Amino acid sequence: MSKITPYERKVYYYETDQMGVMHHSNYIRVFEEARIYYLDKAGMPFDVIEGMGLYMPTLELDCKYKHPLAFNETFHVEIRGEKFNGATLNLSYKVTNTNGDICAEGTSRHCFTDKNMKPVRIKRSHPDLYNAIAVHIEPSEKQ
Amino acid sequence: MSKITPYERKVYYYETDQMGVMHHSNYIRVFEEARIYYLDKAGMPFDVIEGMGLYMPTLELDCKYKHPLAFNETFHVEIRGEKFNGATLNLSYKVTNTNGDICAEGTSRHCFTDKNMKPVRIKRSHPDLYNAIAVHIEPSEKQ
């Protein structure tokens, strides 16, 4: 998803904790914001995906915290599609401040389900969505 | 709802902000926690209310902040049913610390709707729920 301008915003006051920096749980929320921003930019708004009767739950995630972010500090999030086989999607995230310092790095793994949380293989059921996602994953990255 | 033991918990770390106290938005969440706790104790678990096909959206709220709460500090929330006419329910909240200091006071107003957010007068549609709530409002407090 490298041709998409990185997601950018500032740290909100309510995201700080009494250490005076963005609370570590908020990076997980920022990953989600960036994920949805990239889907929007890639022509697959997440509200439209849910409108197709699909959910995209998070199966797994990790985050390494490298450098704190202060209140009102601007940060960027870059996402890479790491693997996609029509059933599960692996993404990686890099959060940087305006000095170029890496503040956090992480990954997440997702699947697609129907509204009863039953897994759906979208390659068959929603080929347009499958192709729209697949085109953003490097050839070597597809399973 | 005076016969019910006040709602109690400690301030979570992620609820603090860089002023070193519980962020003001979290009192609004605490009001909701206390509201649901009281409904549970009054024999009307909120998941059961929603299971009847009802929502109870917040129409209005206010909060006055009197005294900060620190991380890990225990607080209590007392709720009073102020007015209930089968369509809207007015509640008031008092948050105190273990010294008895009033930390915050507020009110909220709610209605009942169906799952399409269309208002429902539960006095007619759900008389059991109506009565269960009405019994917790003082006679002089009913509209």
Next chain:
Amino acid sequence: MSKITPYERKVYYYETDQMGVMHHSNYIRVFEEARIYYLDKAGMPFDVIEGMGLYMPTLELDCKYKHPLAFNETFHVEIRGEKFNGATLNLSYKVTNTNGDICAEGTSRHCFTDKNMKPVRIKRSHPDLYNAIAVHIEPSEKQ
């Protein structure tokens, strides 16, 4: 503060609740985001205000909920400075969706304190900050 472009963003997924709309507590956070955005635009970044040794706690707030906001929906927040006497600052907020529907309206009242939460009259102690805020309040609105 009418010459400043209204604050704008989309509803995040994690801000929705199981009613399928933005949770009511998040409007209080959005008020804060907008407040800090306006201070930034007015030349008084809030991190700079705190760098002067000041806090700006919330003394009181209210919110009326008129129309729900859905996930990924764009909203705007307009702020008006309602009253300012050097000790307390009253603000009002209007949240609208892209159809122009008013989604929520509210007010907040703030004071300035030192880092020990002792009230400070900034007219005397920080006249530049006082003037920068006062210029954004209509003459009739100053106490």
Next chain:
Amino acid sequence: MSKITPYERKVYYYETDQMGVMHHSNYIRVFEEARIYYLDKAGMPFDVIEGMGLYMPTLELDCKYKHPLAFNETFHVEIRGEKFNGATLNLSYKVTNTNGDICAEGTSRHCFTDKNMKPVRIKRSHPDLYNAIAVHIEPSEKQ
């Protein structure tokens, strides 16, 4: 930390999202709640640790989501101290519902710093705290 009663609470309404389950970011907050609960029970209240001039930032975490938690559902969190060498502390978490289903499993890694975020080896600087933590880690688990 196996002799300590597992941490327990219910899912709050504001923790649900429009999938109708607890949002995945909130498990990271629940890990923190449980961590602080265990430190309290182990005689090391986290506000006391911070009162010694220490912070305990999160360096890294991961979470695997196995089974969703619904609003008002009771869950338990068990923590194990996995590794502790006086500089970094590794913990693991297991979240279960009342049926005994594992809802989530995760780990976190922490260090101790002074209030300027400079790492501190507490074995030397705070031997009492070091011993209090070490006693809760199995012999084979100490580095």
